[in-house]
Each structure stands twice: as C-alpha cells, then as structure tokens.
Amino acid sequence: MTKIAIGLDFDGTLVSCWPKQLSCLRTAARLLGLELQVNRIYNDKRNGMNNRTALSRQNISADHISKIDEFWMDNIEDQKFLNYDIIFPGYTDMISYLQSKCDLHLISARSHPNNLIRQIEQLRISKSFKTINVVSPSKSSKQKAAIIEELGLKTYVGDTESDFEACKLAKARAMLVHSGQRSPHYLLEKCGVSAYPNFFSLAAEVIDVKHGR
Structure with a gap:
C-alpha cells in the first residue's frame, strides 16, 4: 500500500x-x-x-x-x-510512529544546510525522513512551494505565514501550529486559518488526510 x-x-x-x-x-x-x-x-x-x-x-x-x-x-x-533547540516532548516517538504510516519529507529554511543535517542527526530523528530539503530563508515560500510540488505533497505542516504562502502557491493543504514563531491570533488574522496548538494535536488528522478529512 x-x-x-x-x-x-x-x-x-x-x-x-x-x-x-x-x-x-x-x-x-x-x-x-x-x-x-x-x-x-x-x-x-x-x-x-x-x-x-x-x-x-x-x-x-x-x-x-x-x-x-x-x-x-x-x-x-x-x-x-x-544547541538551544530541543525537540518537543514526545515528538521523537510520535515522528517514528508517523514514519511507519507516512512518507515524511522535511523542508526547512536554513542558510547552512550542513548544520541542519548535523542537528537532525544529533536529535536522532534523521532516519524518520524520506527526504531532507533545505531552502533559502530569503526565498522560503517560493522554494518550499517548488519542493512541495516536486514531491507531490498534498499537506505541509508549518508554523508561519510563509509556510501558508508556500502551500497556497503549491496548491497544497497548509496545517499550521502555533507552538513556534507565530501566535494563533496572528496566524488567524494573516492566513485566515485556525492553527493547532502543536504537532501532537494534529498528528491523527495528518494520517487521515488520505481519507479526505
């Protein structure tokens, strides 16, 4: 399957x-x-x-x-x-579980890709991703959109208006969380969508996206 x-x-x-x-x-x-x-x-x-x-x-x-x-x-x-970046509690196990159900593609905006790769390896989650993709912070939306289209992704999970714009350009579903850069009020005002508190709260729905939810 x-x-x-x-x-x-x-x-x-x-x-x-x-x-x-x-x-x-x-x-x-x-x-x-x-x-x-x-x-x-x-x-x-x-x-x-x-x-x-x-x-x-x-x-x-x-x-x-x-x-x-x-x-x-x-x-x-x-x-x-x-070194201040810490994976949110419980996410290592959750990502591992999701990886057994989905193909997970990481798309992150960074200026130094090698540092991101090293960081993901240190967090011991690198094997959970089918691909790891890095875009320029100054061209984040357009470059993320191009990767979303290239990989044929129907859903992308992020925490900013830039992530929302990338999905809009790629005609993919944006699922936003307010555990990161932006507040729920700002994301609602800027993007017109209600953000989830965190990735945990939408994980089950991520798996059910294939059923049209």
Whole structure:
C-alpha cells in the first residue's frame, strides 16, 4: 500500500525555536552593553514583527538595532545557539510512529544546510525522513512551494505565514501550529486559518488526510 506523503517544517514545528532566538538577541545586545526586554520581543515577534521592528520598540538606537540584527544574521545558525533547540516532548516517538504510516519529507529554511543535517542527526530523528530539503530563508515560500510540488505533497505542516504562502502557491493543504514563531491570533488574522496548538494535536488528522478529512 502506498504511503501518504507529508511535508514538515522544522523550527517551531518539531523543535523549540524561542530559546535559541532570544539567546542570540540577548548575546548581541550584551556585546553592546545593552539589556533587552526579551519577553516583549517574544510577544512582538509572535505577533508578526521581524527583528528590526521588534528591536525598534526597545528604545535603542538605529545603529544598535542594525548591529544586533547583523549579529543575528551571522550567528543564529551557529552551533552554540542551535544547541538551544530541543525537540518537543514526545515528538521523537510520535515522528517514528508517523514514519511507519507516512512518507515524511522535511523542508526547512536554513542558510547552512550542513548544520541542519548535523542537528537532525544529533536529535536522532534523521532516519524518520524520506527526504531532507533545505531552502533559502530569503526565498522560503517560493522554494518550499517548488519542493512541495516536486514531491507531490498534498499537506505541509508549518508554523508561519510563509509556510501558508508556500502551500497556497503549491496548491497544497497548509496545517499550521502555533507552538513556534507565530501566535494563533496572528496566524488567524494573516492566513485566515485556525492553527493547532502543536504537532501532537494534529498528528491523527495528518494520517487521515488520505481519507479526505
């Protein structure tokens, strides 16, 4: 029997993303002698802001904002920050179970593919994916859409409006979670869909997609 093929995002969907992000921003600020209100940045970014916009609400200079954002771009995929990524509790077993029912294809936006491969191997989930695909963060939606189409995926699970747009371009079903980058309110407002709390809460439906649910 042919398995159903499902596409999965990585950051915020399968692993935590905020400890890494906030640590990177905090480190950049402290190198400049600054302390950030990281809880506010978390809330602002969850509600759609990028780094620069969120930092502009921190009462710091434009020059410091640029330097912090540049540090982020250069270092967010460094191993010392990737070490903050932790697979959500119970997901290792769940992914293994899903892999027995579905062909799982990982599609992640990263600038350094080798670091992602190493990270997935360290988390001991690399064998659960039929393919591992990496796209450019600056062209995420279009490149993810192309891979979704190429692999013939009918469903893709992600946590951002960019993931939703990729599915829209590829004419695939977007299943969004709010365990990662964006809040449920923002995803509803931006994409017009209700996001699931996490991947656990939609796993059963992922398997049943082949039945038209």
